[in-house]
Amino acid sequence: MIKFDEYIKNLNKRLESYFPESIAPNEEGIFKPLDIYNVPEREANEYKFKSIKYAFKHHYENNSFYKKFCKDSNVTPNDIKSIEDFKKIPLIPDKFFKTYPSGNEFAMWLATVYTGDLPDIVINKNDSHEKIINKFNKAGLVISYSSGTSGRHTFIPRDKRTFHDSEYAIAKSVITMVYPFWEYDMYGYVLMPNPLKTNVFAGKVCSVYFDAIKDIEVALDREITADLIQAAMQNNLKGRIIRYAMQRENKKMIERIIKWLREKNKNKDKISFVGAPFILYFVMEELAKNGEIMDFGENGAVVTGGGWKIYEDKRLPVEKFRKMVEEILGIPPENCLDLYGMVEGNGWMVHCPEGHYLHLPTTYYHARVLDENGEDVDYGEKGRFAFLDGLAMSYPGFIISGDEVRMYEKCPACERQTPVLEPEVKRAAGAEMRGCAEEMRRILSMDMSG
Amino acid sequence: MLREWKDKEYVPPKQLFQLFIRGGFALTKVLLKNLSNLKNVRAERISYTPPERMYDLPEYKEGMKYVKSDEKYLRPTLYCNPYGKEIIAMANHLGAFEKEPYEYARDAFEFVKRKIILQIIPLDGVVATLKRGYGTCLHKISLLIALCRVAGIKARYKLYALSVIQQWYDTFIGADPLMQEWYNALGYFMLHGEGEIYLDGKWFVADVGPTPERQAASSIPITRFGEDSIGIWTQAIPGSIMRVESLPLGLGIASKLLMEKISPGSVAKMNNNVLRQYKEGRKILQEMGEEEYDKMARKGYKMPTIELEAKNIIFE
Numbered sequence: 001m002i003k004f005d006e007y008i009k010n011l012n013k014r015l016e017s018y019f020p021e022s023i024a025p026n027e028e029g030i031f032k033p034l035d036i037y038n039v040p041e042r043e044a045n046e047y048k049f050k051s052i053k054y055a056f057k058h059h060y061e062n063n064s065f066y067k068k069f070c071k072d073s074n075v076t077p078n079d080i081k082s083i084e085d086f087k088k089i090p091l092i093p094d095k096f097f098k099t100y101p102s103g104n105e106f107a108m109w110l111a112t113v114y115t116g117d118l119p120d121i122v123i124n125k126n127d128s129h130e131k132i133i134n135k136f137n138k139a140g141l142v143i144s145y146s147s148g149t150s151g152r153h154t155f156i157p158r159d160k161r162t163f164h165d166s167e168y169a170i171a172k173s174v175i176t177m178v179y180p181f182w183e184y185d186m187y188g189y190v191l192m193p194n195p196l197k198t199n200v201f202a203g204k205v206c207s208v209y210f211d212a213i214k215d216i217e218v219a220l221d222r223e224i225t226a227d228l229i230q231a232a233m234q235n236n237l238k239g240r241i242i243r244y245a246m247q248r249e250n251k252k253m254i255e256r257i258i259k260w261l262r263e264k265n266k267n268k269d270k271i272s273f274v275g276a277p278f279i280l281y282f283v284m285e286e287l288a289k290n291g292e293i294m295d296f297g298e299n300g301a302v303v304t305g306g307g308w309k310i311y312e313d314k315r316l317p318v319e320k321f322r323k324m325v326e327e328i329l330g331i332p333p334e335n336c337l338d339l340y341g342m343v344e345g346n347g348w349m350v351h352c353p354e355g356h357y358l359h360l361p362t363t364y365y366h367a368r369v370l371d372e373n374g375e376d377v378d379y380g381e382k383g384r385f386a387f388l389d390g391l392a393m394s395y396p397g398f399i400i401s402g403d404e405v406r407m408y409e410k411c412p413a414c415e416r417q418t419p420v421l422e423p424e425v426k427r428a429a430g431a432e433m434r435g436c437a438e439e440m441r442r443i444l445s446m447d448m449s450g
Numbered sequence: 451m452l453r454e455w456k457d458k459e460y461v462p463p464k465q466l467f468q469l470f471i472r473g474g475f476a477l478t479k480v481l482l483k484n485l486s487n488l489k490n491v492r493a494e495r496i497s498y499t500p501p502e503r504m505y506d507l508p509e510y511k512e513g514m515k516y517v518k519s520d521e522k523y524l525r526p527t528l529y530c531n532p533y534g535k536e537i538i539a540m541a542n543h544l545g546a547f548e549k550e551p552y553e554y555a556r557d558a559f560e561f562v563k564r565k566i567i568l569q570i571i572p573l574d575g576v577v578a579t580l581k582r583g584y585g586t587c588l589h590k591i592s593l594l595i596a597l598c599r600v601a602g603i604k605a606r607y608k609l610y611a612l613s614v615i616q617q618w619y620d621t622f623i624g625a626d627p628l629m630q631e632w633y634n635a636l637g638y639f640m641l642h643g644e645g646e647i648y649l650d651g652k653w654f655v656a657d658v659g660p661t662p663e664r665q666a667a668s669s670i671p672i673t674r675f676g677e678d679s680i681g682i683w684t685q686a687i688p689g690s691i692m693r694v695e696s697l698p699l700g701l702g703i704a705s706k707l708l709m710e711k712i713s714p715g716s717v718a719k720m721n722n723n724v725l726r727q728y729k730e731g732r733k734i735l736q737e738m739g740e741e742e743y744d745k746m747a748r749k750g751y752k753m754p755t756i757e758l759e760a761k762n763i764i765f766e
Contacts (some may be wrong), residue, residue: 123765
């Protein structure tokens with residue numbers, strides 16, 4: 001079996017282009033340690049403090065709205081002297097990133113949320129959100145979004161460096177967790193929109209998969225725009241036509257994936273799936289209907305993300321999904337992991353194979369679980385997930401999410417050194433439903449085709 | 451007459467018209483797809499007892515003060531006749547012409563928000579709502595608008611299509627498979643009504659829809675006069691917000707058809723859920739105290755304010 005150090009060095013070689021020319025203090029925690037889940041606590045805290053303090057100072061000095069927010073809370077970077085002081089860093093509710101105005105002011109809103117200076121960007125009077133985003137992106141940014149079921153998007157302005165850091169972080173988190181499974185010469189399937197044809201964050205961030213694995217197929221290989229998402233969720237003629245076309249496309253997509261699986265199974269190839277679980281669920285349902293069983297065994301892995309709704313009224317239990325993967329594809333539960341992350345952050349929590357607990361990154365990311373008063377709850381108690389993200393340099397990544405979690409200091413199932421979240425994350429009371437897989441499910445109208 | 455209809459905005463604005471058409475299409479499709487389900491739902495007998503009115507109606511006395519005007523935003527409109535005796539009596543009881551306009555409008559807001567329970571019923575007039583003590587968000591907002599107009603304070607409707615937080619989805623949509631499918635087809639809930647009250651040269655938003663009890667049951671802050679629900683328990687569907695003097699023609703018939711004829715059982719389930727939610731919230735507020743609850747609901751969720759900057763953006 002390949003040694004772990006060599007394994008990660010191979011990955012770093014593959015992802016060389018994601019490394020910045022010189023690593024900034026906020027990036028050391030992701031780029032320097034080889035095994036991010038086994039950094040000794042003291043060392044991890046040193047990385048983390050350096051990273052988050054650096055990011056906080058940067059936003060305080062270069063972002064007017066966040067500076068005002070800090071002043072209202074009477075906090076300056078000088079007040080942050082230890083990790084204990086992270087509690088003082090003002091947190092932005094995730095809803096804030098949905099409060100953008102319409103029309104041309106949307107461009108100004110993006111510019112204001114963005115930390116630092118922007119290059120010249122020319123905006124026309126009638127530019128749609130998508131056009132405005134594309135203009136920002138042409139100017140060197142990576143504006144991406146995710147959506148609630150209302151179709152009101154969460155827009156996050158990343159610069160290229162933050163986006164690359166995030167891509168590297170997701171790849172390193174997953175590949176470390178599936179050790180020794182990963183190798184470059186294998187086959188992969190993205191169960192998300194083509195990263196090159198969408199600004200949807202969950203799709204876009206998968207572009208690193210193309211650099212980490214030699215041969216990649218994409219389930220949804222068409223352009224997915226904000227306007228298309230909104231239109232697909234509505235019931236006017238345009239929306240119905242889009243959904244009809246999507247339903248037809250879905251059947252072909254399922255057939256394509258099955259064909260691909262048959263071929264890889266026959267050739268005993270090594271495969272992996274990354275993306276929305278409901279697509280694979282429908283693939284497996286189709287295989288089960290035909291009594292078709294495959295035997296990938298240790299040659300297969302599945303990494304899911306984005307939520308577990310398969311129909312409007314039906315949520316798929318994660319364990320049942322793993323069992324299906326094992327029974328139909330022959331992939332063991334240890335190779336079937338879920339990933340938790342969000343468009344607002346660059347920290348990626350991945351299931352451990354032993355107990356399927358979500359392991360938190362600790363070298364550049366500080367997770368908190370809060371009660372209704374915004375105070376930290378004890379380990380093991382339920383509360384709202386919040387985080388301080390040292391990698392976010394183009395927007396203040398100090399955020400209270402709408403998710404309800406339980407955090408444990410140590411993983412009950414494995415020896416890795418990081419705290420964990422319970423395997424499944426749910427939306428907190430009062431939060432809008434969301435999840436990138438749910439968004440995709442609605443666009444694809446999978447209910448109707450299922 | 452047509453000119454008057456147009457002037458008073460009885461004719462649905464384009465967005466509302468589009469919403470109706472989309473909603474109608476979606477509903478027809480759902481019903482056609484679910485004919486057998488619909489039969490079952492219609493046959494289902496749901497036990498439902500409407501809530502009792504929570505207040506006494508003040509006595510109307512001859513000579514009570516009120517403002518009669520034909521000015522826009524002050525005059526009567528569809529389902530909103532401010533000159534009903536009960537409305538005049540309630541306005542006087544709440545302090546119209548005695549208190550400062552802002553103070554009176556705020557107290558009228560609190561009365562309607564707290565004392566009129568939300569229940570899904572066909573649209574009717576403000577006097578009926580006041581006598582009954584319950585109604586939809588449109589009944590409630592019409593009543594507040596009437597109480598303002600009769601006191602000489604301009605008031606109008608703010609209507610929009612919306613998506614709601616999970617608990618409210620569970621209360622209204624999750625209660626019934628047909629409603630779920632309809633919502634799913636549309637991607638949003640058809641219509642919500644807030645009010646806007648004109649005071650000292652400025653329109654103040656007023657959403658009387660949710661009682662504090664229902665907000666407590668949903669773990670969200672208790673919204674006040676001047677505070678929008680958008681961003682707290684709802685998101686407006688982009689481009690759907692309409693500000694109008696009147697509710698439009700056709701809404702009454704549509705609501706009657708929808709609530710009484712198509713699936714009364716679904717409506718009863720929703721109403722029972724609202725009453726259950728109300729009870730749950732009342733218990734929370736009794737245990738914690740309203741002020742303490744609201745403080746708690748607002749703590750930790752402070753939103754930054756933003757002043758837009760152009761930076762290097764060039765507008766052409």
